[in-house]
Amino acid sequence: MARLVMKFGGTSVANIERIRNVARHVKREVEAGHQVAVVVSAMAGKTNELVGWCREASALHDAREYDAVVASGEQVTAGLLAIVLQDMGIWARSWQGWQIPILTDGAHGAARITGADGSRIIQHFEERNEVAVVTGFQGIHQPTNRIATLGRGGSDTSAVALAAAIHADRCDIYTDVDGVYTTDPRIVPQARRLDRVSFEEMLEMASLGAKVLQVRSVELAMTHNVKTFVRSSFDDPADPKPGTLICDEEDIVEQQIVTGIAYSKDEAQITLRRVADKPGVAAAIFVPLADANINVDMIIQVVSDDTTTTDITFTVPAADYERAKTILEKARGEINYATLQGATDVVKVSAIGVGMRSHAGVAAKAFKALADKGINIRAITTSEIKFSVLIDAAYTELAVRTLHSLYGLDKA
Amino acid sequence: MARLVMKFGGTSVANIERIRNVARHVKREVEAGHQVAVVVSAMAGKTNELVGWCREASALHDAREYDAVVASGEQVTAGLLAIVLQDMGIWARSWQGWQIPILTDGAHGAARITGADGSRIIQHFEERNEVAVVTGFQGIHQPTNRIATLGRGGSDTSAVALAAAIHADRCDIYTDVDGVYTTDPRIVPQARRLDRVSFEEMLEMASLGAKVLQVRSVELAMTHNVKTFVRSSFDDPADPKPGTLICDEEDIVEQQIVTGIAYSKDEAQITLRRVADKPGVAAAIFVPLADANINVDMIIQVVSDDTTTTDITFTVPAADYERAKTILEKARGEINYATLQGATDVVKVSAIGVGMRSHAGVAAKAFKALADKGINIRAITTSEIKFSVLIDAAYTELAVRTLHSLYGLDKA
Secondary structure, three states: OOEEEEEEOHHHHOOHHHHHHHHHHHHHHHHOOOEEEEEEOOOOOHHHHHHHHHHHHOOOOOHHHHHHHHOHHHHHHHHHHHHHHHHOOOOEEEEOHHHOOEEEOOOOOOOOEEEEOOHHHHHHHHHHOOEEEEEOOEEEEOOOOEEEEOOOOHHHHHHHHHHHHOOOOEEEEEEOOOOOEOOOOOOOOOOOEOOEEEHHHHHHHHHOOOOOOOHHHHHHHHHHOOOEEEEEOOOOOOOOOOOEEEEOHHHOOOOOOOOEEEEEEEEEEEEEEEEEOOOOHHHHHHHHHHHOOOOOOOEEEEEOOOOOEEEEEEEEEHHHHHHHHHHHHHOHHHHOOOEEEEEEEEEEEEEEOHHHHHOOOHHHHHHHHHHHOOOOOOEEEEOOOEEEEEEEHHHHHHHHHHHHHHOOOOOO | OOEEEEEEOHHHHOOHHHHHHHHHHHHHHHHOOOEEEEEEOOOOOHHHHHHHHHHHHOOOOOHHHHHHHHOHHHHHHHHHHHHHHHHOOOOEEEEOOOOOOEEEOOOOOOOOEEEEOOHHHHHHHHHHOOEEEEEOOEEEEOOOOEEEEOOOOHHHHHHHHHHHHOOOOEEEEEEOOOOOEOOOOOOOOOOOEOOEEEHHHHHHHHHOOOOOOOHHHHHHHHHHOOOEEEEEOOOOOOOOOOOEEEEOHHHOOOOOOOOEEEEEEEEEEEEEEEEEOOOOHHHHHHHHHHHOOOOOOOEEEEEOOOOOEEEEEEEEEHHHHHHHHHHHHHOHHHHOOOEEEEEEEEEEEEEEOHHHHHOOOHHHHHHHHHHHOOOOOOEEEEEOOEEEEEEEHHHHHHHHHHHHHHOOOOOO
16 A cells, blocks of 8 residues: 555646546556545646636736636636546545645745645545545645645646655656656657656756756655656556656666756857956846846856956846846946847757766767767856756757767667 | 625626626725625636536536535636726735635535624725625535535625625625516516515515525525615616615515515426315325425315315425326325326416505405406415415416506506
C-alpha cells in the first residue's frame, strides 16, 4: 500500500468523457490498494472564459475578485470527478482549497502556498479509503478568509504541496507528454525520454522553457523531497507507461554528465558600446531595469578598443525588450554610453547536467563543436550544473542537434 | 440613510452588459446614502449547464457534489458584479455563502437556511460603506463544512435571510416583472399591479402558482417581518418604479376583501366511488399516498346513493397523478372501493384576501357568479383568507375573469 497524489490538467478533464478516463486511472491505483488524492485543473477553456469575463468587467480588476471568479473552474471539475468516481463504485469526495485548508499568502492571482493541512484527508483515507478530489490552483488567505489562486500552471504546485502535506510516497503529474525528454523531440527525433532526472536539473529545464512542470512545483518538490513522476494521461489506463521520475540526485545511479539540452526563444540582446569604464556604471545600467521588474539574465563586459571605455552586453526577456531600451535611452546621460544596439532574433541554448560539477571542460567542448559548425556565440553564462550560449535564432536547431549528439544523448 | 438588500436573478445578470445595468441600480441606492447588500443568482443558463454536467457524470449523483458544482455559478456572478461596481468607483466586495457564513441544514440540493451572521457585512458597511455582493442560493452546512444549495429559486430566500441577518430596512427583489398583479395579465388585461400585499396573501399566491417569489422566501420574510419589494430590473436605473411591497397586514391601510385571483393548472382529480363508509377508510387511502410523498390538496367526501358507502374526491399534483392511481389500485382490497375515476384536464382557481376573515359570504358570491356562467364546480376548499374551486380546464380564463370583475379588481 502506498499513498499517492495524481494530478490532471485541463485537457485531461475537458469534458465528462475525459473525466471518465481520468477516473479509470484513479480506479487502477485504488484497486492496487493505494490511498489516492487527485488534484484537478479547470476544464480546458473554462479558465480563459472566466478570465475573459473579468477583463470585460474591468481592465483593472481587483485580484481578489478575479480569484473568486476564476477559482470556480476547479470547483466544478472536482465535484464532477467525485461524482464519476462514485458512479464507478469508488468512495470519493471533493475538497476545495479552503476546506482542506491549503493556505496561501495574500498575493492574489499569483499566490504562494504557505501551508497545507493534510490531516482530514488522511483521516478519510484511514476511515474508508476515500479518494480525495482536490481543486488545484487555489487556496485560502488568512486572516482575510478569501480565496487566492496561484497563477497559471499552479495546479502542479497544488499537487506537490498536497503530496508533502499528506506524506505521499509519490506525486504523479499526468500531462499530454509521457515524460521529460533529453530535448525537444520536434527538433531532435533522436531525443530520449529520461527515466530519472534530478530536481536541480528539472528546475533548470523548467525555467529554460521545457514547459512540462511549473518551476515553483519543482522547487517545492525539491524542498520536501517529493518523488514526482511526469506521465501521460492519454496512456491506456489499464497499462500506463512509467513516465519520468523527478527525484533527489542521490536516487539516480548512472548519472550522465549532461542530461538535457534546452532552448529558449524568448530572449533579446542589448549591447551598450563605449561605456565609461568606472565604478558604479553597472549599477547605473541595471538598477533602473530592476526597478522596472525587468529580469536581466546573461551579462558580459569586454574591454573596448581604447582602455577608458568598455562594451556591456546582456539579455532581457523578449517581452521587455522595448521597455528596457526606453529606460536605457532615458538614462543615457547618467550611464554615458556611445551607442545602444539590440537584437531579438537570438536564442539561448543550454546544456544541463549535475555531472558538470565533477567534470571540467564540459562547456569548452561545446564551444568548439559549435564553432566547427560555424555558429557564432554572442554570449555565454555558466552555473554549477548548466551552461548557456546566446546565438542567432537561425541556428537554433543546428545548435541543439549538435550538443545533443556531442553529449551522447541520441537514442541508441 | 437606510440599509437594504437588493436581489437580482439570472436573466438580470446574464452577461457583463446586464451586470453593468445591475450595477447602475446599486449605484443609485449607494448615492442615495444607503448601505447596500446585493444578492445575485448565476448567469441565466449557467445553472442548467452545471446541472447537465452532473447528470451526464451520473444519473444518481451525490447531492453534496452536485452542490459543490452548481454553487460555482453564483460565485462567478458575485465576483464579476464586485469588479463592475469597483470600476464605477464604488467600494464593493463579494461574499460567498460560507464566508459570511450563511448556515444551512444538511438537505443538500434543497437545504433550508438555519442562520446567517450579518456582523462582518455590517462591519464593512460601517467602516467604509462597502457594498456586499453575496452569492445567492447557497450556504454552508456545519459541522461537515460543505457547501449546500437551497434548490431552484433559492436566491430569493437568501436575500430575505440576509436582510433579516443585517437588520435591513427593506429587501428589494428585482425580477422580470414590475410587481405583483391582481391576477395574470395575460389572461385579464385589466389586471392591476398591487401597491401592497400582505405576507399571508403572498404566501397563498406564491403557493398557488403566481410564481413571482419562492414560497420559502415569503415565509421567512413574514417570520422576520422583512419589508420586501418586488420590482423590475428592466426599469431605467435612474428612474425605477416602486413595485409591490409585501408587508405586514397592519401596514396595509385600505384592505380589499379580495386581493388577487390565482390559478393553478398542475392539478389532477381522483374520485373513488362507493367506498365503504366506516372508520379508518380515510387513513387507508391517504397514508399510502403520504408515504409516497404525494401531496393531497382538496378533499371532499359525499354520501353515496346508498347509506353504507361514500364517494371521496381529492386532488394531487398532475405530475404525481399516474403514481397515485397505481398506489390506489394496489390498495384496492384494503380500501374497498367500487371504481376509481380521474381527470387531469382540471384547474384550480383561487381568490385570496385577508379581508375574507371579517366578511361572510365572500365565497358564496363566487359560486353563484360561476354558476351563472355555466361553470361546474368539481370541488371546493376554503381557508381563512382564500377559497379555491376546481373546474374544467376549458373554463380557466372565463372563471378568472369572472372572479376578477366580481371582486372589483379590474383597472379603473
